[in-house]
Amino acid sequence: MNPKRVTTVVLLLFVMVSLAWLGAKEVARSKALKAIQGRSDPAAQAAPADVPPPAAVTPALQTLKPATEVAAEAPAPTTEEAPAPAPKKPVQKTDGQPRTGNASSETIRSKVIVYYLHTTARCPSCLKIEAYTAAEVTGPLAGPLSEGRLEWKVFNVEEPNNEHFVDDYKLFTKSVVVSEVINGKEVRWKRLDKVWDYLGDQQAFMNYVGEEVRGYLKDLP
Helix, strand or coil: CCHHHHHHHHHHHHHHHHHHHHHHHHHHHHHHHHHHHCCCCHHHHHCCCCCCCCCCCCCCCCCCCCHHHHHHHCCCCEEEECCCCCCCCCCCCCCCCCEECCCCCCCCCEEEEEEEEECCCCCHHHHHHHHHHHHHHHCCCHHHHHHCCEEEEEEECCCCCCCHHHHHCCCCCCEEEEEEEECCEEEEEEECHHHHCCCCCHHHHHHHHHHHHHHHHHCCC
8 A cells, every 4th residue: 555645544534533522522611611601600699789888987086195194284274265156066166256055955044064075985084083073063062053053964075966075175185174154155164174183182173173163153144
């Protein structure tokens, strides 16, 4: 047999076998693709249709100084006249003019309000300041308190609608504030910064708060 012819036959056989093998492979690939396309994705079924957006993050309140630093660095008590009307809130303006405040839900012509303004985190010093101030207001000052000429209010300045106190009274730490309100308007206020100096002496603390509050009560019309 002619060697050339034998080579041709062998090549033809090789081509035919190769084509048959490629055809079988393509059929198998096509079946596999159809099987994948017809199957639903378990991960997609498990995923929720709508993912809610992350909750809004409230900016953190100004970091307050610890009691030890405040006791050493606290400035002299600040007395200022109040400025600009703000419905249902005592709002401090910078022009020194009286402002409207929501000092009380009751209609009283003139009164003094003692505020204790704190943050969510309550340290022992913070709790002590509240307790000593409350003891003075509800004890020696119980008369004006029962008459409605004096009010005692405690607010967490990190709770909704209370953040304004930080600007109103220029707070840099937990604070006691005395406020005079006449005909629904806050006419003056004083931040009692020296409460930090008297934390180690309850009687001196109460005397200091009582003296400041009585000074305001004495000037009520």
